[in-house]
Amino acid sequence: MSVIVIGGGPAGMMAAIAAAERGKSVILIEKNERLGRKMYISGKGRCNLTNQTDIKNFLEQVVSNPKFLMSAIHRFSPAATVDFFESKGLSLKTERGGRVFPVSDKSADVIDLMVGLLKSNGVAIKTSETVKCFHYSQDKIRMVITDKGDYQADSVIIATGGVSYPKTGSTGDGYTLAKSLGHTVIEPKPALCPILLQGCYDTSGRLIDRLQQPFPEGLSLKNVEAKITVHDTVLHKEFGEMLFTDRGVSGPIVLSLSSKMNRMNFSNLVFAIDLKPALDEKTLDARILRDFEKANNKQFKNSLADLLPKSLIPYIMKLSCIDPEKPVHSINRAERKALVEILKNMKFPVKALADIEEAIVTAGGVSVKEINPATMGSKIIHNLYFAGEVLDVDALTGGYNIQIALSTGFLAGNKAE
């Protein structure tokens, strides 16, 4: 009889280590050949495994169900994660925004350390084996059934991840397994993903679709403000870096906005960019006037080089509805106002979010209402626990999602009897 952990990502590995360190007999079942495939590609192969921040700020970065995570994050905090890895010989470093990485910049080093701990604690690791279903009676799981055999279970921890990046193994099996035991699954939605746009409105309110004016693909913008609006009411905004893709936008601030809008109705949503958030309309108008004076008799199309990245200029010209051939000295106040309007509030009607397969994390999952936050134990099945992204929790970028996996895994592994 053992604690059976299903899924060998950060949540499952941590749960198995924690249970084994308490002297439990633990079996970890992973369907891939190797453990931690998603963790391997995390942080562009560098694994941003946590964030050096306090718990209050940490929970502010959690988009879905932060309160539910309070006990888990207190019990195994970002500071505890740093301690855990460093005390076991992995040197860590903290970068911009509190992001913690291994000094080696190799996610494989984080995984190797965890696999080493699994082995030294006697965890039986079963790779290339997929959990299919359970035998259960009297509100208890008795047996875990895989494609290769059966395991008698004292308790079971489901740590199968979400449904994004399915090639890494997270294909939503945990949802099916949880549902089969009577759990509710909140509909999975893409989070931290690109936003697809229909086109852009010009200053006359006409929609220029992306076939008439393709997005300046690959162009990256720094120090801009991006907003999600409905009828000009700002719902969410972020300041920082973004980039244009062939179908819309991506990059850090876009990913954050996507997580906050994934449950919204997209029909009236507008993605708006303020290219010059540091300047109010009046100051920006004065700046443009100065640029025009400097450009003297140049045409409008040759006057914006100091103000904008080159590849954005044709786009801005078209949207401002000002004749590109017009000499700058004959551009009137109303035209300048239109130009300022586009620079401060370039509006793109939202089409959709990218597919969930492309999302960095999955929002939605096993409803936290049916889980005890102090133990990660199921309120429906006595010997069942959950950990990691399979739960209806998700956070912004910065190491928060792996920390959630580690904290909930640690708690589940400590409580599983």
Ligand SMILES: Cc1cc2nc3c(=O)[nH]c(=O)nc-3n(C[C@H](O)[C@H](O)[C@H](O)COP(=O)(O)OP(=O)(O)OC[C@H]3O[C@@H](n4cnc5c(N)ncnc54)[C@H](O)[C@@H]3O)c2cc1C
């Ligand atoms: C490209 C990318 C970059 C990322 N970068 C970061 C980052 O830098 N920092 C950060 O905090 N987060 C990052 N994330 C998110 C983070 O990797 C995940 O939130 C985290 O891995 C979730 O951990 P988990 O253990 O819950 O699930 P997973 O890591 O998805 O692990 C679940 C495991 O369960 C296995 N499994 C599934 N079904 C079964 C079954 N039926 N039987 C047996 N095994 C099964 C899967 O094969 C998988 O190995 C990134 C995600 C992606 C896609």
